[in-house]
Amino acid sequence: MPDLVLDASAIQKSYGRGDGRFDALKGVSMQVRRGESLAIIGKSGSGKSTLMHILALLDAPDAGTLAIEGVDSASLSQTDIHRLRNRDFGFVFQQFFLVPDATVLENVVLPLKIAGVGARERTERGMAALRALELDDKAKNRATALSGGQKQRAVIARALVNSPTVIFADEPTGNLDTVTGGLVEDILFDLNREQGITLVIVTHDEELAARCDRQIHLRDGLEIDAPEPTASAPSRTVASAVQEVSA
Amino acid sequence: MKTRDVIASAVQNTFRSKLRTSLTVIAIFIGAFTLTMTSAIGAGVSSFIDSQVGAIGAPGVLAVTPAPADGPVADGPAVYDPERATGGASIDGPPGMAAGGMNEADLERIAEVEGITGVSPMVSMPVDYIAAAGSQQYELPIDLASGAFIPDLAAGAAVDDRAERQVQLPADYVEALGYTDAEAAIGQPVTLGVTDAVGEHHEVGAVIAGVTNPGLLSLGAEGNQALADAVQEAQQSGITGDVAPVYLATNATIDPASTPEQIAAIKVDLLEAGFQGQTTADQIGAFKTVIDVVTGILNAFAVIALLAAGFGIVNTLLMSVQERTREIGLMKAMGMRSGKVFGLFSMEAVFIGFLGSAIGAGVAILTGLIAAPLLAEGLFAELPGLEIVRFEPLSVAVIIAVVMAIAFLAGTLPARRAARQHPIEALRYE
Numbered sequence: 001m002p003d004l005v006l007d008a009s010a011i012q013k014s015y016g017r018g019d020g021r022f023d024a025l026k027g028v029s030m031q032v033r034r035g036e037s038l039a040i041i042g043k044s045g046s047g048k049s050t051l052m053h054i055l056a057l058l059d060a061p062d063a064g065t066l067a068i069e070g071v072d073s074a075s076l077s078q079t080d081i082h083r084l085r086n087r088d089f090g091f092v093f094q095q096f097f098l099v100p101d102a103t104v105l106e107n108v109v110l111p112l113k114i115a116g117v118g119a120r121e122r123t124e125r126g127m128a129a130l131r132a133l134e135l136d137d138k139a140k141n142r143a144t145a146l147s148g149g150q151k152q153r154a155v156i157a158r159a160l161v162n163s164p165t166v167i168f169a170d171e172p173t174g175n176l177d178t179v180t181g182g183l184v185e186d187i188l189f190d191l192n193r194e195q196g197i198t199l200v201i202v203t204h205d206e207e208l209a210a211r212c213d214r215q216i217h218l219r220d221g222l223e224i225d226a227p228e229p230t231a232s233a234p235s236r237t238v239a240s241a242v243q244e245v246s247a
Numbered sequence: 248m249k250t251r252d253v254i255a256s257a258v259q260n261t262f263r264s265k266l267r268t269s270l271t272v273i274a275i276f277i278g279a280f281t282l283t284m285t286s287a288i289g290a291g292v293s294s295f296i297d298s299q300v301g302a303i304g305a306p307g308v309l310a311v312t313p314a315p316a317d318g319p320v321a322d323g324p325a326v327y328d329p330e331r332a333t334g335g336a337s338i339d340g341p342p343g344m345a346a347g348g349m350n351e352a353d354l355e356r357i358a359e360v361e362g363i364t365g366v367s368p369m370v371s372m373p374v375d376y377i378a379a380a381g382s383q384q385y386e387l388p389i390d391l392a393s394g395a396f397i398p399d400l401a402a403g404a405a406v407d408d409r410a411e412r413q414v415q416l417p418a419d420y421v422e423a424l425g426y427t428d429a430e431a432a433i434g435q436p437v438t439l440g441v442t443d444a445v446g447e448h449h450e451v452g453a454v455i456a457g458v459t460n461p462g463l464l465s466l467g468a469e470g471n472q473a474l475a476d477a478v479q480e481a482q483q484s485g486i487t488g489d490v491a492p493v494y495l496a497t498n499a500t501i502d503p504a505s506t507p508e509q510i511a512a513i514k515v516d517l518l519e520a521g522f523q524g525q526t527t528a529d530q531i532g533a534f535k536t537v538i539d540v541v542t543g544i545l546n547a548f549a550v551i552a553l554l555a556a557g558f559g560i561v562n563t564l565l566m567s568v569q570e571r572t573r574e575i576g577l578m579k580a581m582g583m584r585s586g587k588v589f590g591l592f593s594m595e596a597v598f599i600g601f602l603g604s605a606i607g608a609g610v611a612i613l614t615g616l617i618a619a620p621l622l623a624e625g626l627f628a629e630l631p632g633l634e635i636v637r638f639e640p641l642s643v644a645v646i647i648a649v650v651m652a653i654a655f656l657a658g659t660l661p662a663r664r665a666a667r668q669h670p671i672e673a674l675r676y677e
């Protein structure tokens with residue numbers, strides 16, 4: 001297996017046309033290696049989310065190439081792209097995007113439902129993912145009845161349920177207070193370390209970026225050299241983080 | 248996503264906005280209820296008419312009368328034609344039946360028309376009255392049973408060819424003649440009054456063989472050949488010499504399997520020979536047309552209600568798509584294909600259609616089952632055998648299917664909008 005999960009070169013992306021045209025990405029090249037945790041950091045509006053969407057095949061670049069595990073994304077069929085997003089990628093967004101009237105379990109198994117997994121297996125795998133995040137006692141609750149931290153853990157369970165190779169997280173702690181945010185970070189890094197899931201984290205938070213193996217800095221749609229990295233925070237395990245949450 | 252899951256999710260989503268769904272369902276309900284009712288009434292009435300036609304007019308019989316004089320409405324009195332009219336017969340037949348009757352020569356000409364296999368003239372007996380022991384005397388129009396028709400009997404049997412003189416009476420004579428019910432009248436002796444050519448009164452005895460149900464096309468009283476012979480004998484007792492019989496109408500038998508085209512051809516041939524042939528269906532046609540027009544108008548209203556309901560579905564689902572923009576974006580980000588998103592929303596529309604039409608049809612059937620016996624005893628007591636509403640499983644299924652199809656069509660617009668959504672736009676949507 002190639003060591004590069006994602007290999008992007010000279011990615012350009014603009015929004016709008018004519019006078020209203022805005023170049024969100026002006027030629028970004030970057031790689032994501034198998035099993036690493038990578039931070040895409042930059043100020044608001046620098047193009048981080050746009051880049052992540054292109055890496056995750058949610059959007060197509062105007063120019064430049066993207067290879068996924070060595071395969072040019074331009075050669076992929078629509079079916080391949082759907083399968084990649086469904087089976088190999090997991091998503092964590094700043095807004096939780098939980099379906100409000102559905103139960104926590106129903107939310108978590110949504111990717112499996114889309115994949116066409118049967119009801120029994122869905123429940124088994126969904127409960128396993130919830131157990132890993134110590135949310136199994138909330139499985140039958142409505143998603144709206146959860147606290148912010150619980151919601152983001154449910155979202156991570158959903159990202160995890162189809163055993164992805166890469167988890168894309170866009171400002172995963174942006175909506176959480178510092179303590180809860182720290183716990184969610186711990187969960188993500190534990191998954192990276194213990195299950196070898198590659199992490200791509202979009203953030204404007206220097207501290208979170210510093211905890212990643214590598215950082216890519218964006219400014220105005222261009223990659224810039226990294227400023228001096230700050231000291232990384234002491235890492236915690238999922239188990240200890242969860243104990244703190246439930247305490 | 249499995250089709251089963253698409254359907255289950257669509258059903259679940261329908262109940263997420265209960266008020267909105269209910270309002271849309273009510274609109275469909277009204278349309279489906281009306282359609283089910285009108286089609287049941289239409290089916291009930293036409294099956295009643297068909298049973299009447301079956302009872303009175305065998306499919307292989309044409310009622311033949313002299314054709315109306317040249318042109319539909321002739322100006323002034325018709326010119327006497329010795330070839331045509333044979334004088335003396337009364338002319339109180341139904342409209343369209345021309346003045347004058349038919350003689351033996353006419354019957355022969357009718358029998359010669361291609362497709363006609365037999366001719367049996369309708370012979371009315373000159374009976375003044377009927378009376379039973381101790382009853383009053385009642386007027387009685389009575390014909391010789393032609394055998395072409397199967398009477399719809401309430402009791403007893405049709406008159407037949409035997410030496411005993413038999414009558415078959417409409418149900419309303421039963422009570423008048425003093426019998427408790429139709430069953431009690433069977434086998435009872437009655438007396439028929441006849442006046443002969445010189446004004447002398449005679450009485451002819453007969454036995455009640457059968458009692459017919461009242462209906463749209465009442466057969467009237469009938470007697471067998473033995474009775475007809477006796478009545479004629481009594482009537483002609485003062486006459487010397489033979490009188491040529493005159494018939495107002497005759498039944499012509501044709502092949503019962505004749506197609507409408509063949510029947511039409513026979514009618515044309517008859518018209519050329521100067522006669523008018525009508526099937527029982529023709530005779531009852533006017534009545535059927537009225538029923539068809541009424542149910543047609545009601546159906547048109549129901550379809551308008553359903554079209555309005557279709558726009559209701561469009562509206563409901565557009566709101567739903569708007570509300571669930573992010574959910575749609577999320578599902579697409581997670582690899583759900585556009586086709587499945589389309590399926591999810593159009594299935595929701597179909598389910599709303601199913602809910603409305605199934606409830607509408609169900610309530611219509613309940614209402615019909617409760618109301619029909621009440622109406623049958625009250626308003627329509629005069630027409631036994633009339634099933635005012637008749638719910639046919641097939642037509643109920645067709646109504647539900649058509650409503651679901653309309654709902655599907657209505658759902659395609661919102662569903663397409665949902666399917667076209669770009670995951671990023673949807674996820675950025677505030």
Ligand SMILES: Nc1ncnc2c1ncn2[C@@H]1O[C@H](COP(=O)(O)OP(=O)(O)O)[C@@H](O)[C@H]1O
Binds near residue numbers: 022024046
């Ligand atoms: N759909 C869009 N239409 C127009 N401009 C957009 C659109 N999406 C993003 N942008 C612009 O592109 C720039 C980069 O956006 P984004 O990638 O979301 O930045 P970040 O995630 O770093 O905050 C921003 O200036 C934003 O306003």
Ligand SMILES: [Mg+2]
Binds near residue numbers: 048049050170
């Ligand atoms: Mg962003």
